[in-house]
Amino acid sequence: MTASSIVLMSDRRVAAIPVHDRGEALVDARAHGLRVDDRKQDTAGAWAHVRQDVLTRLQQAQALLPGGVKLLFIEGYRPPSLQRRYFEEYSAELVRAHPDWRAAELREAASRFVSPPEIAPHSAGAAVDVTLVDDQGRELDMGTRVNASPEESDGACYTDAPDLSDRARTNRATLSGALTTAGFINYGTEWWHWSFGDRYWALQTQQPAALYGPVELP
Template identity: 50%
Template sequence: MASKELPDGVRFLVVEGHRSSTEQARRFAVHVDRLRRSGLTDPADLRRRASAFVSPVEVAPHCAGAAVDLAFVDTDGVELDMGGAVNGHRTGDEEHCPMDASGLSSSARRNRDLLTQAMRSAGFINYPTEWWHWSYGDRYWALITEADSAIYGPV
């Protein structure tokens, strides 16, 4: 279990797990609109760029209950330095969203490394453009782990 990999004083903060298809579609549309307002007009480019941070409903692991968004807190519930906010793409902080983002503080890098160690020990994989996003059993997980197929699909 991933939590057994955490040192004393560090706990998981579960930000989000299952998400309805309606909510997923809304979030995807909002992100497409944000990109459109920035000047992108090509439909294929809009879909590709939006998909880097918000999955279309038909492949969204949150809709399948196969993904979880996580951060760390201390025993008092204070969030630890992760180098950027969960869902930082919503606030224009895309540069700190990737797991391997450059320019992170040493504490943020240590915390991201700890998150990676803990979640991988339980078989989860990270979506590399979102340090907080971990999945198990979805299509991306199947691709990365070379499983024969995904375990979970949209609910």
């Protein structure tokens, strides 16, 4: 998949997908055998939550990994207010760098890295940012850090970016193989971002509706 062929979150086709929410609860991944990183932790523990079926599929993906390799859960649920703040902050960063860009150009560019708030998979509890670690908890070489922007990484954050080392490419393939088999889809601008049941997933898998929409943590 080339950069030009990636469907971005800002694409109108994503927002056009209806949501028939299953009503599944948000559950805490820390209580279900997954290794959860604390770099995105918040006082409410929101970051460690995902919908129940998303958690089940993460557990399936974990079981599919080779010996000595584990998933590291970085961030799951993101409250809509936080998603809006992230989108606005990154958009402002792009405005400073590209003052001549039109609003539509800014929205499209911003959506490479932060989803527009109204359709954000994280705010539906349907997305998770993950990487791989070894038995000692050391992160494997994935070519960039998790959450490296396109600007910071010179595009290496794209899942199928060229010029990756053989090791990084192999590790990305290992991650992709397990998560894809468990039913997740990747957002091609972020190797670490995977989702199930959201609008983007529905579009990419040709489903008539999303299973999960924006939700608030109880």
